[in-house]
Amino acid sequence: MKEYVLKVSRSGPFRWSKYQIKAEETTTIVELLEEVESTVDPTLTYRHSCHHGSCGTCACIINGKEALACRTTVGALGTEEITVEPLRSFPREGDLVAHLGSMIRSMPAAGSYVREDECNRREGAVFQRFEDCIECGCCMSACPVGGDFIGPAPLAMMNRELQKGSKLQEDIRSKALSRSGAPSCRDHFACSRACPSYVYPGRHIQELKKLER
């Protein structure tokens, strides 16, 4: 066990709280937050659900980078002081809680979350698997464009819907290629670097840019 300083951004009013805490190298940041909440400061607000990188709810900024708190260990960070902040680009609802409503509302309404597994389809079996995006908001937070840009996660989902031949092709296409859609992307690819789920939203946006209006 080693001693760490967990420095957490707090809201209402903004301040930093520092907690001395002992942890193993394999301890995750969400486990540190749970420890603080249950033993030191029950007012700390943060979000998590699955604890294994599937639900996306624990996304925040850890040591300055977007990450899933449940998949980030103190050992992997390699620092004795660990800072945790809420995602950028979203309204803040609590200490580490960002309101992702704007991202969810920009996603195609008829988005289907499952698709046929191409490999198994070739072998004649009908398997389905989930889309890779876990809607954590990391890519939206990392994107430096801002303004009324729709953002990487909804645009990646729009591209997937177009690839799947969605019934709403025309509607999705016109949103994706509108002024606030793919043409506003400035090719930073921060979204692809931040995505913990290997969606590579930047690649999807590049594919949208190649579509004719």
Ligand code: FES
């Ligand atoms: S708690 Fe579900 S992704 Fe971290």
